[in-house]
Amino acid sequence: MLSVRLLGPVRASVDAREIALGPPLQRAVFTVLAVRRDQVVDRGELIDAVWGEALPGNPEGAVHTYVAGLRRALEPVRARRSPGRFLESHPSGYRLRLPDPEATDLARFERLADEGRAASGAGRLPLAERLLDEALALFDGSVLGGVPGPFAQARREWLAAARQSLAEDRAEVLLARRRFGAAAAEARRLADAEPLRERPWALLMTALYRDGRQAEALAAYDRARAVSAEQLGLDPGPLLGELRQRIVVADPSLLPGGPREAEPGERWVDLPRDSDHFTGRTAEAARVVAAAGRGVCAIDGMAGVGKTTLAVHVAQRLAGRCPDVRLYIDLHGHTPGRRPVTAAAALERLLLAVGVPGERIPAGAEDRAALWRSRLAGRRALLVLDNAVDTGQVRPLLPGSASCLVVITSRRRLTGLDAGESVSLDVLPFTDALALFAAVAGPDRVAAEPAATEAVLRACGLLPLAVQISAARLRHRPAWTVAHLRDRLAVEERRLDELAAEDRSVEAAFALSYRSLATGARRMFRLLGLFPGAELGLAAAAALCGVDVVAADRLLEGLVDCQLLDEPRPGRYRLHDLLRAYAARECCRTESADERAAALARLADFYLATVDGAEQLLRPQRLDRADPSAPRTGAEFGDRAAALAWLDAERGVFAPLVETAARIGRHRQAWQLARCLWGFFEARGHWTDWICCHELALPSARLLGDRLAEARLLVGLGVAEHRLRNYPAAVSHYRNALALMREAGFRSGEAGVLTNLGNTLRRMGRTAEAIECQEQSLAGCQAIPDQAGEAIALANLGDLYRDAGRLRKSLAAQEQALAMFRKWGERRWEGSVLDGLARTHLAAGATEPALVHCREALECRRACGDRAGEAETLDTLGRIHLRRGDLAPARSALTRALAVAQALDTPLADDIRRRLARISGGPPSDAENNTPDP
Structure with a gap:
């Protein structure tokens, strides 16, 4: 069977298989024949229809060629000179046979x-x-x-x-x-x-x-x-x-006359038709059906998330349960150019819709509500109250009969409803967004460019309205590829402009929600558009907005209720990507450049103070503070675990914040923020984050002309590169830092750099040079004096002496370092030295004391959240068991070590894999060295 579509791009399909109609002029011939279906079209008429006065050299021959091409497309397996199934030749012209009277959408x-x-x-x-x-x-x-x-x-x-x-x-x-x-x-x-x-x-x-x-x-x-x-x-x-x-x-x-009274058996039905492209939402639809089946269900969600579409879809599914009345009313809670419909006006429309003559409708809202409830009493009714502004608007419209079902949609969470349940809509899962995009844009175009399609959907934030608009633009622009659309959406500053089509616009949808906010909430929302990370906490939002925490909490919760902000976890907030772009645009429109810079400066000050306080708990023996005299404007923590938990939650903002602080000229905050994250990055093994933050901060230190700050950042880069086993890069950073330390006359820092340089030289197999560096560092620390540096140098010398086979000196140096760290309660360093002692005893063949020290080290490292150290010590434990011939516990320890190392994505994971692969084991490798803080 041949079917033809003419009311859009011309298409044809044979037995549900779409066919290629060929070049434009061949499509023009086909179009004339399809419009004049089942009529013989004269060749001369075809020529006039296709070319008009712009005739080619041989128009008759061209028509013959195009007809032959159409025959091949329509019936590719037709025998030569056999009569065509669809396209017939006649002495004067051609006829397209379409026996089905509605084979074309035009018919x-x-x-x-x-x-x-x-x-x-x-x-x-x-x-x-x-x-x-x-x-x-x-x-x-x-x-x-x-x-x-x-x-x-x-x-x-x-x-x-x-x-x-x-x-x-x-x-x-x-x-x-x-x-x-x-x-x-x-x-x-x-x-x-x-x-x-x-x-x-x-x-x-x-x-x-x-x-x-x-x-x-x-x-x-x-x-x-x-x-x-x-x-x-x-x-x-x-x-x-x-x-x-x-x-x-x-x-x-x-004015119109009153509505007709219902005739016997007539029903009052006025529901919009279901969407042609309804996709996904299976779980949400089931929840709404179940909730509405018990009376009232409210659907809430951000602008463009598909609340109305879901409500109408569910209403069509519920329609069979409500044969008497099925009504829909738009309450215009968020409609451009419209004020929300009052409850009294909505009741008037509903009463008219169910056949109450206008002259019998009471004047007062309460009387109208009473008449509405009595009118629906005992009827099986379904009511869709779309686009409600708040609970007060919809409460008078609710029927009183248990036989009535109500579905409400609103951008607000209608927490004031006395009964009923709520379903909050999120953006679509990726697979559903992909299905929606393909349904609108066409599956062939999507299948041809899967990577570009994914990028488009990510740029749309999986928001249904944005997905539909972008797909519709693609569908109606045949010359565009998906990659072209992707490139247009890739420019974040222009993305909202791209997500508009005729009277639909993502920005316009957001604007209605934004303009309904009070002044303070508007300011909070637009300032959130400046936040450089994906998620922020209450205290950070308060700093950004320049208000106290109580006021910030009230403003943020109001934004959550209005579906302009997500709260994925208590006290943690996140903007949808498109809402972030809209908030940033509104911020640029409303706030001056100085106001925007001041907000970001407050944010940088808050984070620096908070990270500095957390660092004090993680590394109490560090040599420098961000600014000891500055007032404490950041959050405070009761213990190390609380500090680490906050740092874990905020990890994603640190690098963008360093970059932002540098961009607005807050160079001191930029480099100090990177510096104060040392303990966190080291405890968690976030070496690439460490490098990123330090590289972003380094230009700020240089712009300030602070040679000591530059040196400290270079040391941090050296430590991270060392941990990633990029030893030549680490040596280069250390040597540059050492020159700056000596130029500044910072002897304690110089000793610390020598210690780190010695550690890296050790890993490069240059043991003699490494020992020389560590002994210079020890002498420098003792001369200053710097007991913390002295203890670190002793611990590292213990590892080096073990490498050189000088096991007694190794044990002596490590025991001395252990006593110092225990005296100060430095459990992270204590765990590191205990691990070194375990390895030295293992090298001496004394597996029993090695096992004791290793278990103590593991306890220390777990107690202080040192995940990277935990992986190293589990590796040591596995090697001790291997030396003792205990294969099962060795395999168990190494497997646990591998899990931690893989989670941290550290190079140690490769060593552990090799050890597990040859479980009989070769000579054990040395542990990572300590990295002091100059």
Whole structure:
């Protein structure tokens, strides 16, 4: 069977298989034959239709070639010279056989249009609206898209006029059904599309007047008059002039008569049709169905997340349970240019919809609510209250009968509802977003560019409205590739501008929610757009906004209730990516450059103070503080575990914040923030984060001319590169830092750099040089004196002496270092030295004391959250068991060590894998060395 689509890009399919219609002129020949279905089209007529006056050299031959191409496409396996199944040759021309009277969407359109108009004339308005909707829904983009020639152009113009006229008929039906708001919206769209046609303006003026919006109706006339004067130099015709006068004098005949009373067996039904592209939401739909089945269910979520789409979809599923009444009303809680519908006005519309004559509707809202409840008593009714502004708006509309089901949508969480349940919508899962994009844009284009499609969906934040808009833009631009769309969306500053199509816009949807906020909440929201990370805590938000924590908590919770902010965990907040872009744009529009810089400066000060306090718990023996005299403006922690938990939660913001502080000229905060993260990055093994932060901070130290700050950052880079086993890079950083330390006369720092340099030289197999460095460091620390540096140098000398086979000196140095660290309560260093002692005893063949020290080391490292150290000590434990011949506990320890090392993504994981692979084991490798803090 052959089916043809003409009311969009021209397509054809045979037995549900789409066929390639060939080049544009061949498609033009096919289009003429399809429009003139089952009629013989003369060759001369075909030539005129395709080329007009711009004839080729041999038009008859060209037609013959294109017809042959179409035959091959329609019937690729047809025997040569056999009669065609679809395309027939006649002496004078050709005929496309389409036995099915509705094989083309054009034929279906014509039938539905005729039937819809007939139903409207007979007063069967719900049927008329449905038929007209079906007819208009057949249009899919540019009519006869991709088809050249005078015939196609003339047919396009005729179909555009037919579509406009039918849409005007539909608006008339909406007016007759008392759906004034919907009629006005449709008429406004039609008037914008064809501003010189008077009928849409008349429909718009009438709908607005009947909706109680007399001033807007007169403003519509003024606009129509301005357009007519500008383009024609004339006033509108008498139709609009007379209508305006009737509106001015409030002519009662303009108002509709009361609605018909329900005839026996008639039902009151007015639900929108389900979306053609409804995708996913299986779990959410089931929850709404279950909740609504018990009475009332409220669906909330951010703008564009698909609340109305889900509500209508669920309503269609529930329709069978409610045969008596099925009504939908838009409460305009967030509609451009509209105030929210009052409860009294909504009740009037609902009462009219169920057949109550206007003269019998009480004036007061309470009386109307009582009549509404009595009207629905005992009826099996379904009510969709869409786009509610708050609980107060919907509470009077709720039926009192248990036989009634209600589905409410709102951008707010309707926590004030006395009964019912709530379902909060999140963005779509990736697979559902992909399915929605493919359904709108076309599966072939998506399948051809999967990587680009994923990037587009990520740029849309998986928000259904954004996905639909981007897919619709792609569908209606055949020349675009998905990669081209991806590139347009890749520019973050322009992304919101790209996510707009006709009257739909992601930015406009967000703007309605934003403008409904109070002044303080607006300011908090837009300042959140400056935050450089993905997620922030309450105290950080308070610092950014310059308010106390109590006020910040109130503002943030209000934004959560309005679905402008997520709260993934208590006290942790996150903006959707597109909302972040919108907030940043509003911030740039509203806040001055100085105000924006001040907010970011407050944020940098907060984080520096907080990280500095956390570092004091992680490394109490460090040699420097960010600014000991500065007031404590950051969060404070009771113990090391609390500090680490906060640092873990904030990890993603540190590098962006260092970069931001440098960008706004807060160079001291930039380099000190990186410096104060030493203990956290080392405890958790975040070596790449360490390098990133230090590299971002290094230019700030140099711009300040602070040679000591530069040296300290170079030491940090050396430590991280050492941990990643990039030893030559580490040596280079250490030597540069050493020169700066000596230039500054910072002897304690010089000793620390020598210690770290010795550690790296040891890993490079240069043991003698390493021992020399460590002994110089020890001597320097003793001369200053610097007991912390002295203890670190002793611990590292213990490892080096073990490497050199000087085991007694190794044990002596490590025992001395252990006593010092225990005296100060430095458990992280204690764990490191105990691990070194275990390895020295193992090297001496004394596995029992090695085992004792190793278990003590493991306890220390776990107690202080030193995950990297824990992996090293578990590795040591495994090697001790191997030396003792205990394969099962060796395998267990090494397996645990590997799990930790893999989680931290450290190079040690490769060593452990090799050890597990040859479980019999070779000689053990040495542990990582200690890295002092100069």
